[in-house]
Amino acid sequence: MESLLVVDDEPAVRQVIIKAFPELRVREASSADQALAAMREEIPDLILLDHRLPDGEGLAIIQRLRAIDQRVPIVMLTGYGSTTLAVECFKRGAADYLEKPFKLDRLQFTVRNLLERHQAQRAGRAAARPALVARSHAxxxxxxxxxxxxxxxxxxxxxxxxxxxxxxxxxxxxxxxxxxxxxxxxxxxxxxxxxxxxxxxxxxxxxxxxxxxxxxxxxxxxxxxxxxxxxxxxxxxxxxxxxxxxxxxxxxxxxxxxxxxxxxxxxxxxxxxxxxxxxxxxxxxxxxxxxxxxxxxVPSLRERGDDVLIVAESELARVTRELGRPTLTLSQAAREAIRTYSWPGNIRELMNAIERAVVVAPGPEIMVQDLYLDEKLRPGKPQARETVVLPGSVIIPPGERNLQRIEAMIIRAALEESSGHKSNAADMLGINRTTLYNKLREINPAATHESESSDVVPAVRPMSGLGDAQ
Incomplete structure (x- = not known):
């Protein structure tokens, strides 16, 4: 059931409107604050708004209501009609304007006409919204x-x-x-x-x-x-x-x-x-x-199998229609390229590729070269990445699970970042200097001759292995 919000400080006016629309679910508000609260609680299908309210003036209230949802049509009701006010109402976003006392048949015609238009616009938005293609198991x-x-x-x-x-x-x-x-x-x-x-x-x-x-x-x-x-x-x-x-x-x-x-x-x-x-x-x-x-x-496009071709065909139909181009088809080679490409950018990349192809394709058939697929990102061609190791970084080799060796790597990283200063390294690690010294002796028993009073570990080696701590 469609809903109507009546905002008027006169109870008699509200009751007349309620009786005039038995087929609608009518809610009442006698002030701007009540109207805004009702709007936040549930968005109505249409609003009848009195121009003069105890806590606000209609033109300002229109803006506050539209700030919550600008798609809801608002009809201004006023006993102080003028051409200037009517023009200002429309400027602020009102859908219509009625002077009091209004005739019931005029009010009913206005409300029902606006409700039909509002429902048609809502249906149009829903129809234009792309649907989820779901042929794949994922x-x-x-x-x-x-x-x-x-x-x-x-x-x-x-x-x-x-x-x-x-x-x-x-x-x-x-x-x-x-x-x-x-x-x-x-x-x-x-x-x-x-x-x-x-x-x-x-x-x-x-x-x-x-x-x-x-x-x-x-x-x-x-x-x-x-x-x-x-x-x-x-x-x-x-x-x-x-x-x-x-x-x-x-x-x-x-x-x-x-x-x-x-x-x-x-x-x-x-x-x-x-x-x-x-x-x-x-x-x-x-x-x-x-x-x-x-x-x-949400699964990636490469996990969706032949869904990619259905999405591509749907997007092709949409773009050709929007751009006013004659009907285009995908060549067999283009279809195969679309099916086997990895689509690292997923649906967004596919939509961009189709739109670009519709613009540049010289004939009635889209060819592989019209898609401009990035060959470097095709399946089976992994790209090597340059690894940048910052000072003090810890790179744990795949499969390494030995806690003592991992701890040694972290300690060496802290020493490297602190240029060998054990006090600074201990602060980074959240331990005291004596604990760090004991752990260094565990890592490298040969280092027991080193004086605990020395605060610098000389010649700290790069983090390439798990050798002795210097």
């Missing part, structure tokens, strides 16, 4: 997991892992649309590359003088889902705020003094291994455990 398992998650009306966070370009945001959108929150707002925020201050504004919004200047993603996704792309890149201070939002459903806007209650499901994506980020001290362990309640992994 993708069928992923879709089965999504189905199980969405069958339960839960607000538990979902952690979506996978290589860059695998389509983690698309998986998040599918999770949202198929869950009990489908049809409500979905917001996505890229956590990588933004300064901490700007990221906080994007997530939590900002106030000035007690007035909200911009709603953050946690509020604009009210009633729906919020996807954090590369959440491991969140600054430490922001991680604590996100944890509070997940655990207590509370946020505080930048420059704000009061907590704001939110209703949003958090979906977090990462191409890094969060466990490594926790061990490295870059990601809070409590946030990681809170987000990994329901973990999903």
């Amino acid at each position: 993708m069928k398992e992923l879709l089965a997991s999504i189905k199980r998650i969405c069958s339960v009306p839960s607000n538990m966070p979902v952690l979506i892992g996978g290589e860059p370009g695998t389509g983690k945001e698309l998986v998040a959108r599918v999770l949202h649309e198929r869950s009990h929150r489908g049809g409500r707002p979905f917001a996505a925020v890229a956590c990588a590359g933004l300064p901490a201050e700007q990221l906080d504004v994007e997530l939590f919004g900002i106030e000035r003088g007690g007035e909200m200047m911009k709603a953050g993603a946690f509020e604009s996704a009210g009633g729906g889902s919020l996807y954090l792309d590369e959440f491991c890149e969140l600054p430490q201070a922001t991680q604590g705020k996100v944890l509070r939002a997940v655990e207590h459903s509370l946020i505080r806007r930048v420059n704000g003094f009061d907590d704001v209650r939110i209703d949003v499901r958090l979906l977090a994506g990462t191409s890094a291994d969060p466990r490594d980020e926790v061990l490295a001290g870059r990601l809070r362990q409590d946030l990681y455990f809170r987000l990994r309640v329901v973990p999903l992994r």
Whole structure:
């Protein structure tokens, strides 16, 4: 059932509107604050807004409502009509404007017409959204997991892992649309590359003088889902705020003094291994455990077998349609190249290759050379990487599990980094000088003649082996 939010300080007006729309679920608000609270609790399909409210003026309230979700149509109701006011309403984003006292048939026509248009736009957005192709076993398992998650009306966070370009945001959108929150707002925020201050504004919004200047993603996704792309890149201070939002459903806007209650499901994506980020001290362990309640992994394109050809054909049809080119087909050689290429950039690289091919292909058939695949990254051609060893680095050989030998390597690294000064090396290792001296004697019994009073180990060798400590 479609919903209508009526914002008017006159109870009689609200009751007239409720009776006029028995087929709709009508919610009431008598003030701007109540309207904003109702909007955050559940996004309506349409809003009827009185121009004069006890705690605010309609034009300013339009902006605050649209900051939460700008797709919801708003109809301004006013007993103080003028051409100037009507023009200003439309400038601020109102969908229509009615003067009081209004005729019921005019109100009903306006509301039903706007609701039909809103539903058509929502259906159009859903139809334009790319679907998950799932012919391969790996993708069928992923879709089965999504189905199980969405069958339960839960607000538990979902952690979506996978290589860059695998389509983690698309998986998040599918999770949202198929869950009990489908049809409500979905917001996505890229956590990588933004300064901490700007990221906080994007997530939590900002106030000035007690007035909200911009709603953050946690509020604009009210009633729906919020996807954090590369959440491991969140600054430490922001991680604590996100944890509070997940655990207590509370946020505080930048420059704000009061907590704001939110209703949003958090979906977090990462191409890094969060466990490594926790061990490295870059990601809070409590946030990681809170987000990994329901973990999903999106398979890479090379794990998906012939899915790659289905995705390529679908993308080819989309791009030719958007660019207005005649129908193009993939040559047999191009199909084979697409099927056997490793696609290190996954779906994103495939989409770029198809779009480029549509632009440059001279004939009706796309050839291998039109795809511009990177030969150096083809399967069977691993690229050697130059290893740069920084001073004091420890490189543990594959398969090395002997703790005494690994300890010796770490001690030698500390001595090398401290230019042989044992006191400095002991500080790095978190032990006292006497303990370090004893460990050096264990590593190299021949060094027992060395005076413990000497603070410098001469001629520290490079970290190429496990020889005697000098």
